[in-house]
Amino acid sequence: MTTVTRAHLAEHIYSQVGLSRHESADLLEGVLEKIAATLEEGHSVKLSGFGTFSVRQKGRRTGRNPKTGVEVPIMPRSVLVFRPSQILKNGVNEGSGTKRMKAGREA
């Protein structure tokens, strides 16, 4: 399993579109920054065919330090959730996962 990073994605943009490597990296950063800024304002970002990033408000609750068992209050906070689209979910299962499933059924 390899890890895809910004550099890989920028290289991909460079090979797909006629932009310089530098500009490809800038544009990638621009896309990520735009998404981050929108989420920071509390708005969701819907990318059809990929998924939706949204901000969810969590209320105050009492947590526990799992090591010491001491109760600690967890303050109200905003958390980011990503809901993958059906297309992305299907894409993920058409990969190696599907092959493994088929092999399992035949066995």
Add this chain to the structure above:
Amino acid sequence: MTKSELIAELAAANPHLLSRDVEIIVQTIFDEITAALARGDRVELRGFGAFVIKHRDARTGRNPRTGDAVDVDEKHVPFFKAGKELRERVNRNAGRKRRAVTSSDNAADRL
């Protein structure tokens, strides 16, 4: 914000590019993340977050309407874990509001 709004805003910020090119760029990014996950790779974007694949074992589920048992095959699900920087940015608004209340309380005390 939708994908088309994202494209429009990026195109406005980059007047030297055709909006059609911006559209291809945005599409390329998300297509490549999808392709990477389909290959079983993980995508790690420091400061933003990581897209990973999680394995779910086969299980016996229930039809919520009828209560019948149904076999659910093992599967893989895409999962996004927000990076530290983005997590803090998203949570900053709530934090700022709390701090604003505290500082106005202090101001009230001083009066």
